[in-house]
Structures are given as structure tokens and as C-alpha cells.
Amino acid sequence: MSPDTVGLALLLLGVLLLISKFVRVRWKLTQRLYLPSSIIGGGIALLLGPDVLGWATGLLADRGVAVGFAERAAEGGLFGADVMSVWSALPGLLISVVFASLFLGKRMPRLREAVDLAGPNLSFGITVASGQYVIGLLLALLVLAPFFDVPVISGALIEIGFLGGHGTAAGLGSTFDQVGWAQGQDVALGMATVGLLSGVIIGIILINWGVRRGRTSVISADSRGTEREQAGLVERENRTAGSMLTVHPSSMDPLTLHFGLVALAVLIGQLLLSALRWVEQLVWADSIEVMAFVPLFPLAMIGGIIVRLFIDRFDRNDIVDARSVERIQGLSLDVLVIAAMATLSLQAIADNIVAFAVLSVAGVLWCLFAFLFLAPRIMPDHWFERGIGEFGQSLGVTATGMVLMRVVDPEARTPAYPAFGYKQLVFEPFFGGGLVTAAAIPLIVSPMVGPWGFLAIMAATMAAALFFGLVVLRRRRRKEQTGTGRERDLVS
Numbered sequence: 001m002s003p004d005t006v007g008l009a010l011l012l013l014g015v016l017l018l019i020s021k022f023v024r025v026r027w028k029l030t031q032r033l034y035l036p037s038s039i040i041g042g043g044i045a046l047l048l049g050p051d052v053l054g055w056a057t058g059l060l061a062d063r064g065v066a067v068g069f070a071e072r073a074a075e076g077g078l079f080g081a082d083v084m085s086v087w088s089a090l091p092g093l094l095i096s097v098v099f100a101s102l103f104l105g106k107r108m109p110r111l112r113e114a115v116d117l118a119g120p121n122l123s124f125g126i127t128v129a130s131g132q133y134v135i136g137l138l139l140a141l142l143v144l145a146p147f148f149d150v151p152v153i154s155g156a157l158i159e160i161g162f163l164g165g166h167g168t169a170a171g172l173g174s175t176f177d178q179v180g181w182a183q184g185q186d187v188a189l190g191m192a193t194v195g196l197l198s199g200v201i202i203g204i205i206l207i208n209w210g211v212r213r214g215r216t217s218v219i220s221a222d223s224r225g226t227e228r229e230q231a232g233l234v235e236r237e238n239r240t241a242g243s244m245l246t247v248h249p250s251s252m253d254p255l256t257l258h259f260g261l262v263a264l265a266v267l268i269g270q271l272l273l274s275a276l277r278w279v280e281q282l283v284w285a286d287s288i289e290v291m292a293f294v295p296l297f298p299l300a301m302i303g304g305i306i307v308r309l310f311i312d313r314f315d316r317n318d319i320v321d322a323r324s325v326e327r328i329q330g331l332s333l334d335v336l337v338i339a340a341m342a343t344l345s346l347q348a349i350a351d352n353i354v355a356f357a358v359l360s361v362a363g364v365l366w367c368l369f370a371f372l373f374l375a376p377r378i379m380p381d382h383w384f385e386r387g388i389g390e391f392g393q394s395l396g397v398t399a400t401g402m403v404l405m406r407v408v409d410p411e412a413r414t415p416a417y418p419a420f421g422y423k424q425l426v427f428e429p430f431f432g433g434g435l436v437t438a439a440a441i442p443l444i445v446s447p448m449v450g451p452w453g454f455l456a457i458m459a460a461t462m463a464a465a466l467f468f469g470l471v472v473l474r475r476r477r478r479k480e481q482t483g484t485g486r487e488r489d490l491v492s
Contacts, residue, residue: 009086012079013335016041020338025231032208036403037232038334039200042341049077049084051346079342090339091165092296095399097332099301100265102421103308105325117415118422121386123469124378125423128370128394129431130462132158133440135362137455143358150355151181152451156440157355158363161191162395163432168192172441179445187352192396193344194360199396202368203388203404210408215384218409243324246317258324261307268303269296291438297398298428301421333406336399367394378469380477385409385416398424398432 020041024030030040046052054073075081133156140155161169169188176184210216228235245254273296280291311320368391375387385408392401405416430436443449449457 005082006086009079009083012083013087013338016045016338016342017334020044021232025233031231035204036334036337036407038337039341039403041338045079045087045338045342046344048079049342049344050075050081051077051344053077084343087339088343091336091343091399094332094336094339096266096269096297096300097262098329098336098399098402099297099424100262100269100304101325101329101332102301102304102424104261104265104304105320105322106308106418114422117419118426119473120379120469121390121419121423122426123465123473124370124375124387124390125393125427126431126465127374127378127462127469128367128390129159129163129427129436130458130465131366131370132162132363132394133458134455134462135366136359137444137451137458139358139362141451141455144355148354150352151179151184153179153181153184153441153444154187154355154359155451155455156444157184157188157191158359158366159431159440160437161188162195162363162367163393164188164437165192165196165396165433168433168437172438175438175441179441183352187356189345190351190356191360191363193346194356195363196340196344196396196400198360198364199392199394199400200403202364202395203392203400204407206371206388206391207404207408210384210388216408217382217385218411218413219407241323243327244321246319246321246324254321254324255327257319258321258328261311261320262304262325262328265304265307266296266300268306269298269300270303272302273299291435298424298434301424301428305425333399333402337403340399364395367391370394374466374469378473380473382414382416385414386419389416389420393432398428 017037020037023040023044024035024037050073054075054077057073076084079087136158137152137155140150140152144150144154145152160172164172169185169192172188173182173185176182176188207216211219243254247254247257273291276299277291371387371391375390376383379386385405388408389401389405392404394401401420405420409416428434440454443454444451
């Protein structure tokens with residue numbers, strides 16, 4: 001890939017983001033639906049890509065019209081195959097930047113504070129993730145395998161496609177080959193496509209429902225703001241600085257400094273991941289390989305925490321500006337979303353349609369049930385803002401959850417963001433592309449565990465997570481509330 005192609009791909013993304021912002025400003029429907037500009041731009045890029053524009057021009061080519069253009073469009077749409085290949089690599093890279101930035105601009109909380117914030121989110125997240133395996137394996141064992149001759153490992157595709165996303169599905173290609181079902185990767189990629197689209201579309205529908213029913217804490221139907229605010233513009237008198245100069249530009253631009261800190265966090269994460277993979281190769285790689293499929297971004301988040309702890313210990317000049325880190329994170333997230341949506345593979349949906357349809361519908365219904373029924377009972381406060389992020393992640397990877405949280409809590413007024421972030425420290429190393437995701441297929445096909453054994457493990461995990469969220473955490477909150485009430489009585 002030439003440097004000119006990479007540069008052109010990035011420039012085209014910038015132009016698409018500008019076009020999408022113009023659409024948001026001018027089209028009232030996108031304002032009423034709270035659609036972020038990155039999602040609008042991703043939809044435009046998807047329509048102009050190979051699976052839509054390329055397919056349409058292919059029909060024209062069959063009739064002898066625009067034959068040369070149709071051949072090129074079939075490979076890369078309007079933008080070309082080389083540009084699409086650059087875009088397809090960006091989500092996997094930028095998600096590490098997003099996660100490395102999560103804690104870099106904030107002082108680390110006390111352990112108890114982090115546990116109190118992340119506990120409900122962790123309980124909910126593990127319940128949904130393990131439940132995806134339970135539902136998928138039951139369908140595979142009782143319906144897909146006996147009636148449609150689909151391998152039992154298809155039961156793992158809901159979690160791999162939804163929580164793991166396109167990167168995890170693509171990374172498990174060799175695993176599918178090794179177990180004798182190479183088509184499983186195509187189905188997983190199709191599941192990731194449906195999960196991402198469902199997470200965005202259903203998430204936006206739920207946000208509009210929540211606003212009209214008064215479930216949201218920050219945005220409401222009665223306070224939609226002025227026309228400019230609905231269009232995503234800031235009134236002139238309400239504008240504030242997007243970042244703060246902490247170092248003099250004559251020595252280094254402040255944004256350059258913060259980019260360097262984010263880059264350091266990602267590199268530390270890469271070193272940690274490489275070390276874990278090296279240990280695996282020395283110890284247990286001959287029997288089962290897991291770390292080879294663990295993505296970088298949870299380790300990049302740990303790298304960000306390490307950098308933050310170092311800064312808290314040695315920085316006496318407060319050179320880290322939280323808003324500057326947020327600008328880097330926001331740019332990365334916008335580019336990530338538009339690139340991910342632009343490179344969705346709609347063709348994969350047509351393959352293995354029965355297994356694909358059954359697993360997709362069951363997975364979406366389970367995530368929807370969990371959000372509407374379990375989230376209000378597990379989350380102690382601001383359940384909608386916290387739950388919508390978990391809902392987005394359970395369907396369309398972590399970035400989708402963060403996009404939906406940005407819609408309902410654009411200025412991070414609720415504890416949704418820190419709770420979501422702290423939860424990832426425990427959740428991501430295991431689910432959504434972590435150890436459990438990577439080990440699921442090898443364990444299902446292994447004689448020691450097998451599909452029924454793995455089903456039992458996931459069912460027990462789901463039951464334990466539900467008990468922790470619905471019983472243990474609720475009892476703890478009641479005791480704290482009772483203790484607070486007694487202290488108030490003594491004072492009075």
C-alpha cells in the first residue's frame with residue numbers, strides 16, 4: 001500500500017465527516033433521531049461502497065452499461081479497493097487509541113470507588129456475554145446441528161460477532177479453519193455486521209423512546225435546546241475552550257504532547273500483550289492457544305492506567321489536560337465509526353442464512369431484554385445512560401456503546417463513562433475478544449470440555465453474575481443507605 005493511498009484514504013474520511021456534519025445541520029430527521037455525524041457519514045460511505053453501489057453497477061454491467069466502472073466499483077465502490085483496505089484497518093488501530101485515552105486525562109480513583117462504580121456494569125456485562133453463549137449453544141445443539149447440519153461451534157458466533165466484532169471475527173479465521181468450518185468466519189463477520197447495525201439503529205430508537213418516556217437524566221424531550229443546538233452547533237455565547245495550554249507552544253504544541261502520551265500508553269499495551277503471548281508460547285501453546293487472539297485495546301487501556309499512575313506520582317506541573325485527551329479520543333472515535341461502517345461486508349449475510357438469521361434474531365432479542373428488564377434492576381442510578389452503553393457494546397462492540405453514551409450524555413455528566421471504563425478492566429480481558437472469546441471454539445471441540453461442558457460453564461457464569469447484580473449489590477446498597485440514614489438521625 002503506497003503512502004499516497006493511505007493519505008488519500010484519510011483525506012476522504014475527513015471530507016465524508018464534513019459532509020455528514022452538513023447533513024446533520026440541514027436534515028431535521030437526523031436531529032430528531034440524535035444521529036451522530038460519524039454514523040451519518042458511515043451510512044453514506046456504506047451506500048457508496050462495493051456492497052451497495054458496486055452491486056447496483058453490477059446489475060448495469062449485466063445489461064452492457066458502464067462495464068468498466070462496474071468492475072472497479074464491485075471491488076471498492078466509489079472509493080476504490082485500495083482506499084477500502086486502508087479504512088478496514090483503521091477500526092482495529094483506533095480502538096486502542098480510544099481505550100488508551102479512557103483514564104489518561106483523569107486522576108485514578110480509589111479502589112472502592114472504582115468497584116462501586118463498575119460493579120453493576122460488570123455484573124450486567126458478564127450476564128449478557130455469558131447469556132449469548134448459553135442462548136447460542138442451546139440453539140446450536142437443539143436446532144441448528146440436528147435439523148440444518150450446522151456445526152455446534154456456531155453457538156459461539158453470537159458473542160464472537162456481537163461483542164467481539166469484525167476484528168475478532170477476522171482474527172479467528174485460522175481457528176475456524178483448524179476446526180473444519182472455514183465458512184464460520186463469514187457467518188461471524190455477517191453477525192458482526194448485523195450487530196453493529198442493530199446496535200446503532202435499535203440504540204437510537206431506544207434513546208428516542210427513553211427521552212420521550214423520561215428515562216434519560218441529561219437530555220429530555222422538553223429541553224431539546226435551540227435549533228442550533230439540535231443541529232449540533234454551540235451557541236456563540238455558550239462556547240468554551242476545547243482544551244487548555246499546559247506547555248508553551250514554542251517548545252512543543254500541547255496537542256503533540258498529549259498525542260505522545262497516548263502513543264506511549266498504546267505501546268506499553270503492545271509490550272504487555274507481546275509478553276503474555278511469549279509466556280503462552282513457552283508454557284501452554286502446544287495444548288491450546290488463547291493469547292494469540294486477544295486484541296490490543298484492553299492492554300492499551302492498562303497502558304493508559306500505567307502512564308496515568310506515573311504522571312500522578314511524578315508530575316508536579318499538571319501538564320496533562322483532560323480536554324486535550326478527550327479531543328484525541330473523540331477524533332479517534334469519529335474516524336473509527338465511519339471507517340467501520342464504510343467497510344461492512346453485507347455479502348456475508350447471504351451465506352449460511354439459516355444459522356445467521358436464527359442466531360442474529362436470538363442475540364438481538366436477548367440484548368434487548370437485558371437492557372429493558374435487567375438494567376433498571378442492576379444499575380443503581382442513571383440506569384439508562386449506563387445501560388445504553390452496555391447495550392451498544394453487547395451488540396456492536398465497545399465503540400458502539402461509547403457512541404450511544406455520547407448521544408445521551410454528551411458532556412459526561414453522569415457516571416456512565418467512568419463506570420463503563422472501569423468495568424472494561426475486568427471484562428475485556430475475558431469477553432469481547434478476550435480469553436473466553438478466544439478459547440470458546442477450542443473448548444467446544446475439545447473432548448475434555450465439549451459443547452455441553454462449555455454450556456454448563458457459561459450458564460453457571462451467567463447465574464453467578466445475575467446473583468451478584470440482583471442480590472449482593474442491592475443488599476450492599478441498602479445497607480449503605482440504612483447506615484447513611486442512621487448517621488443523619490444521629491446528627492439531627
